[in-house]
Amino acid sequence: MRLEQLYYLVEIYRSKTISLAAERAHISQPALSAAISKLEDELGVNILKRTNQGVYPTEIGELIIQKAQEIIESIEDIKQIAKRNSLELNGNISMAVEPGVNLTIMPEVLTNFKYNHPKVNIFVKVGESNNILRDVQSGKADFGVILKTDELMQAKDINLRELFVDELVLIAGKQSPISRQGSITLAEALAQPVVLYNTEYVTNCGISGILKRHGDFNVLFRVDNLEMLEKILLHRECVSFIPKFMAEEYGKFSEIAIIPISDVPLDITIVIIWSSRHHLSMVEKELIKGIKSTCCDV
Incomplete structure (x- = not known):
């Protein structure tokens, strides 16, 4: 041999x-x-x-x-x-992350990694979890950080490592009547017009897949950037479902209210994925190590 x-x-x-x-x-x-x-x-x-x-x-x-x-x-x-x-780490990394991770975790990860490995070039795409899965499967992204979705669990030739567990919460503009409630049932939440984050013309996003397990809901808009999502929530009486760790960032700086769901836990898991056909390089492993370390503090 x-x-x-x-x-x-x-x-x-x-x-x-x-x-x-x-x-x-x-x-x-x-x-x-x-x-x-x-x-x-x-x-x-x-x-x-x-x-x-x-x-x-x-x-x-x-x-x-x-x-x-x-x-x-x-x-x-x-x-x-x-x-x-004998040499500093160098090379190129193409990764894709869902928006909550990009907003809360990646700034620290990228800052520390670039300080320690200045010769490594990193391209980060932000997208919806199922869209990222398809990018990883097709080789457009070396690896991704996404929600653990139904589509992921049915995918073949994908390796995954769990990072942490969180839950979906409801967000709405603070001027909305629903934002004055201390909490809300899932049935009440699903009865509201919903704005979903999605980055392609595909309707089966990860969060909608979770919601469908609990009943029908009315999608008011699907938008491909967080700024637009926030503006819609501020101008319309509607809601959005996002991970709690991401919602807490909104609560710090904007006119967005976080509304816990009182009766049904909408648990989610954040994972790192890569194709079994892709060999993780040393620089990619170093970056993944930094992501795991930062996620321990979430």
Whole structure:
């Protein structure tokens, strides 16, 4: 068994086709196929199934590829450790975060990380959780920080790590009659016109998925930025459901009232996700470590 065979195997798993894997590995298709065939002969098992729709691992192949990925990650870590000993960390990171995390957690994370690793370039996209999931699946984002949604739990080839648990609360403009109530039942809340945060022309956002478990509700608007959401709440008698840790930021500085839901807990979990086809680099792991550390204080 040779190390390059494991690299080829993982590249085929990520690419799902021999031709694309060969192109990415800078090797001819026949040479790549031969390397995998030799590995299968050596191990005495079929690792891959070749179909008209692409190449997929067998049941035993899934386990072998998982171990191959772990070996490759360990080798990459060794390289990064050696590099870090002689050079500063550098590289590019493309990440996507839901707005509550961006508003409350990322300023401290990014400030500390950039101070310690000035040569790393970070691009942060802010979006709705299910939209971020699709960005991670497609490779547009290296990893994401999102709500744990129904769509996420049905997704394949996604790794996740839980950061912390929170709950949804209701917010409304302080001039709204509903804001004068100390608390509200979920049925009363769902009876209000609702403004939802969503960043694409897709209606199945994570928060609406949670609300649908408890009944129907009337969506007044779907908006793609928080400033617009806040302005609508200040000018209309309507409400929005957002995570409590995010709502507390609104309560500090704006004319937005936080209204707890009295009878039904709307628990949510904030998670980090990345594709199982994406190897987390040392710089990405360092940034994730900073996010985890900051979230411990939430």
